[in-house]
Amino acid sequence: MSPPPGLRRQGESNLVCRLHKSLYGLKQASRQWFAKFSEAICSAGYEQSRADYSLFTRKRDKSFTALLIYVDDILITGNDPASIVATKKFLHSNFRIKELGNLKYFLGIEVSTSRNGIFISQRKYALEIITDAGLLGAAPIDTPMEQGLKLSDKSDLLRNSSQYRRLVGRLIYLTVSRPDITYAVHVLSRFMHQPRKLHMEAALRVVRYLKGAPGKGLFFSSNSDFRLRAYCDSDWAGCPLTRRSTTGYCVFLGPSLISWRSKRQKTVSLSSAEAEYRAMTGACCELTWLRYLLKDLGLSHDEPALLYCDNKAALHIAANPVFHERTRHIEMDCHYIRDKIQDGSVTTKYVTSAHQLADVLTKPLGKEFFVPMIHKSGVQDIHSPT
Template sequence: MEQPPGFISHQFPNHVCKLNKALYGLKQAPRAWFHRLSTFLIGEGFSCSRADPSLFILKRDSCIMYLLVYVDDSILTGNNELMVKSFIARLNKEFVIKDLGKLNYFLGLDVTYTNGGLFLNQSKYAREILDRAHMIDAKPAPTPLSTNVSFSTTGEPYSDPTHYRSIVGALQYLTITRPDISYAVNQVSQFLHKPTVHHFQEVKRILRYIKGTLTFGLTFSKPSMPSLLGYSDADWARCLETRRSTYGYSIFFGGNLVSWSAKKQPTVSRSSCESEYRAMANTTAEIIWITHLLCELHALPPTRPTILCDNRSALFLTQNPISHKRVKHIELDYHFIRKLVASGKLHTHFIPTKLQVADIFTKSLPKPQFEFFLEATKAPTCIKKPTCIKRLIL
């Protein structure tokens, strides 16, 4: 570290300081802090998750504890209350911590306990976005985007691109608990470099939709039959500028929506079959990661995961090991889905388009269809009470 102003040595003005401990704010401070904390946790019997480095897991006989770390803010939960209290006491001896009790608010997420489990939403954060955009009194909209909307780079440039980027960036964080706006936010995020007035009008449409759905969020309940079910969908060449396709997926664990995505594909697909097949491959990769995480959490379901797709040609490609000339150009890494299907580790099924939940992540839909898919993402209720979750500040 450079010598601080007012403490420069007259004898050695060009020397630097050698630190015995990391200082907050320096580049190596986060790594040093994580090493210090992880060393203590591993000494206590925790193991660091390979699927998520910020997750630590402790399992002793029938007792399980999970510790999720974000810098100096962490969440601790377990199925044995005495074991959790004992660990908090040992943690308090090693670090100066503040026990905030039952988890109610974490990184902008509001946590509400229900008879069926947990409800997560970001209503407070959403109000802050509306206030920043001066739309707190705006008239609500029924859907995030109109059905006939189209995006292009042509048009009158927006006068304040920084303001546009600020609002869209805030909306991206809001999608953590709002999968219903994922596709709309993905579309407006593609023009951050040079937004137009039309693009900002679509952002205001999203904000008006949020104004009428401030209480929306995600519900998590204990599943009666835990299983992994994924919905995979893609459009074909919808982008007018690049002719690339947009794919989306939604993955449910025991009826609870745990992962979703709306993203433009990196290459141009020559057919709808190809775009759907690439979407299924990306969905499969996400399901594999989730299975690894569930295995470490000791919650892996006994049944094999299933992917539902509304394109029969893409389903045929996943089940047929013979490649013909129409798919020779598809990269080899996308064909790993075939091996999983052939080995019995993955199951693929056809589903009608009208029941394809992932359709909400690939295009703007009419209000009745949008509300139907939105209702399908809600988890079933459960009568058992959730395990207590504590929030700790180190």
């Protein structure tokens, strides 16, 4: 920064400004703000979660209060209204806050509550994407990606690649509440550095799919047994460029979908069993983290989590701790699932491919398979006519 007028004196040309308080715009501003907030909220009796550092909880007898922060946006919930009011007064005395009432809109996510549960969607955000793409009057389609499509780098390069990057970037944030487009967006994000015409056509197809039901989202039922179960799957050598497989898994808490992922594996798998085994390990890691997170929220899981897989060879490898030549080349971290099976944290179970809910996260399906799978995953549209 330039020194203020009148600061320089004769013979004192090396004067600098000493920062007493971090301001917006500095690189360390967000870290300093979070450190100050954490210190203040912990002084009020809250404990910071080790599973998620942005989560703070406080337990006093039967009273439970949870606070979740994202930059300067805060969510407060709990079973004790008096504790929530006291927390808001404490925050207002330490920071200047503005209360927005009951949760309805948060970071682009629309929240609707009822006696039956909570429904989240990004309808307004999806409509903005459709409008910006110029497809508000386009005919909708039933699937986000054409069945069996394998995107490669054999078409012409786009002249304006920034438009593709902007569209895919916005679609990535839309996957927060739309697991039905997760796989398609994951594949499109592989070509951000050199997008081509074929990739842009595939991205616009996703937008046309959103046009059919922009208000789709996830429903979290109030009637739940709080049991963890997960489905994992992989598409062996699905990437035509690198021949690496795609891992997909989805995790349910009771009947509600709470976590999902579609990701290309880091190494090339030598068999479909190895690719499925790696997918099982990824799902097992997610189950372990969710178990820690739920414990901080006051939910302890004594029963093992169920992990469904449609590959019997991978199930046998996970259950058999004996060294075998078929597994000696697999990295040691992939055998993490064996320890979890032995200590009783996870139980594996075979499921047929027809009931494998993670299929929508590993490959493009046709309408006859895609629509039932999405419905079973809990994706709904409360805006559609009954």
